[in-house]
Amino acid sequence: METNQFKELDIKPEILKAITYMGFEEMTPIQAQAIPVELEGYDVVGQAQTGTGKTAAFAIPILQKVNPKLKKPQAIVICPTRELAIQVADEIRKLAKYLSSIKVLPIYGGQEISKQIRSLKSGVQIVIGTPGRIMDHMRRKTVKFDEISTVVLDEADEMLDMGFREDIETILSEIREDRQTLLFSATMPKPILELTRCYQRNPKTIKVVRKELTVPNITQYYYEVRPKNKGEVLCRLLDIYDPKRSVVFCNTKKGVDELVEELQGRGYFAEGLHGDMKQTMRDRVMRSFRNGKTDILVATDVAARGIDVDDVDAVFNYDLPQDEEYYVHRIGRTGRAGKAGMAFSFVVGREVYKLRDIKRYCKTKIKAQPIPSLNDVTETRVEKIFDRLNSYIENQDLGRYINMIENFVNEKDYTSLDVAAAFLAETLGNNEGRDTRGQDDFGDTGAEEGMVRLFINIGKRQGIRPGDILGAIAGESGIPGNLVGTIDLYDKYTFVEVPRDVASDVLEAMKNAKIKGKVINVEPANRK
Ligand code: ADP
């Protein structure tokens, strides 16, 4: 292939139209190399990192080949997880948008099998499934294998990691031998090569070379940290860089759970994803991350691999990955589609050597950075406040306010700088030297010593949990979650205690806040 353009390919105009509609301009390297070979009918072993368009690399030739008049499965894609099966099915459906009479169906565990059987009977040509569920249908003879001419093993390395080897072999041995077998994987460990040897015929190996593995527009930093400070450093980085969506990688499931708890406790919208979680739970977490309800996804490698979410602004290697190649896959979650991304790695003690290996292997620059101080965090917050002020000064008529300040300044013999500085301190929640009189305005709210009890007009009936209250208060007011005291949930309302000296900030911040999408009203509680 001399050029990278899809239109150079000899494929159906309907497919080209869909590609244009999807906004793909150029083929990714794996597509440019694999598609022509696949169209010629060769078996292919394709290796390229996550997010490089492997799905379209096998889906386009499948769609080119599929016979719309034949109402039987003609291609089967085997995927490690339900989430991926759904994702792949969606991508194929998009590519098939302008082809008539092509049916695409994902089949996976957890969904009622009778429903899938009914759909299969309606003449599905392309089946995407998890190994277990495909076997299930095989045994029930609800998937007819006799017309299958293409088999895809997608994310093959992960399927082997998850122990699907035997299932895959069973499935492959049921499918006619003159089929085309395509295998895609981000890594190529030995067991995959064995699979290839046994189940593919003279495959063409296509590997997107390592140099292209790293994405150039990812800024990569590392921090030398002590294990017990990791959480704190993470929070400072989150506050400073303020990524809208980030993925934090831990090496263990336990690590994921503990970090999620810590982050939630500090008021961040974080959720965990790992292999021990039920599928429905994982789906819920992914949905919430996709639609922006969750800002921070904390995950293990296996749980996060292959999941395609665009617009991840930052990746954190909370634990340095065990495998060098994983580093590339992890950071490949950000900086997609030409956007800039950031990757932050935490390094403990001798792990600097591991980091050196990663740098060599990936031929990439990972720059050492000092751990940001609390002052740095404040500075960033101040910068953001100044940014907001810019737009006030430029877009609003401030005449009325200038008069008020003028009067105040003249009356008290302050300078306008004094006043501006006081406003800044107030906005930052810096209460040093604050007048204590105002604090008593709350009267007795029935709270613990030093706290104020607040009333919120929302409760269990609205599906509110303590974490929602905590998250909203910490999130809106910027006070650390651990300062929030007792939360008492009732059916229709909630009481929550906050420190007296930040109570007015919290009240102010909560004025326009919503909890779970509901407008709320917060006020100091009345002692009965
Ligand atoms: P992989 O399977 O390699 O991890 P995917 O197939 O899930 O990657 O693709 C990742 C994202 O890139 C998807 O959103 C897909 O629609 C998009 N994509 C695929 N091919 C192209 C292309 N040629 N140009 C732009 N975006 C593409």
Ligand code: MG
């Ligand atoms: Mg994929």
